Amino acid sequence: MDLVTTIEKIVRIIMPKDDVHGLGHVLRVRKLALEIAKHVDKSVDLEILELAALLHDIGRLQSEKGHAKMSVEVAKSILELIKYPREKIEKVVNAILAHSFSENVRPICIEAQILSDADKLDALGAIGIARVIAYGGSIGRNFCYDLKHFKEKILKLKNLMYTDYDKMLADRKSKIIERFVKEFEEELSEC
Incomplete structure (x- = not known):
């Protein structure tokens, strides 16, 4: 089983089943992100994009306020635990932080831009x-x-x-x- 499939299974188990900020939202954002990736001129790392999309709101389980920072902590812990490459973790982390309207963090990679847009489009x-x-x-x-x-x-x-x-x-x-x-x-x- 590949990493994205494993993370998706975890997310499906632990995220609330609601469509507002829970699993429904996460899956729609992932779908939108993958659709957007087909329409950009730059090379997109789909694994980074999917991981960021699946984990972008995982921190809402802990807190509504500052959920992006909490999502980063959870995502980072999971990815470090499985020895995911550090440079890829940084892109996932930036994408998760930059998706938040209230965090006001600039995306540093195309995957972060796509996730930010996909979340806002939802x-x-x-x-x-x-x-x-x-x-x-x-x-x-x-x-x-x-x-x-x-x-x-x-x-x-x-x-x-x-x-x-x-x-x-x-x-x-x-x-x-x-x-x-x-x-x-x-x-x-x-x-």
Whole structure:
């Protein structure tokens, strides 16, 4: 069994089965990352990309705040334990840190750029709408807060994409959110 398959099995066992930040999200991000990799001109190490995608939110098991740093610690521990090459660990670590909107870390390799874009793309479109509403409801936030979140964060994500292909996807998915926000505002007159 290869390393990526082994890590995927571990992730499938330990990640929560929810679609917001759990297994559903992780698997969608991995799929998006692999799709993006087909559309970039640079050589992409698919093993690094898949490992980073599978492990990018593993720290959420410990903490919501600062989950990227916690994910790095867990990923690094796993990869060091199996004697994964140090230079590849550094790329996985950078990709995991750089995917986080709030960490404000610049990607140092194409794999990190792709993961960052894939994670942000999963926050856009119909899936993005469902994720915001589901997460807000799970922690007791009202729709007015969700509306504010769409405007202040989600709709800005399209401006943070690294590749032309991702910019095109983000633009299309953002239009879905823009239409939703317009309707949402009209129906939520109290916000």
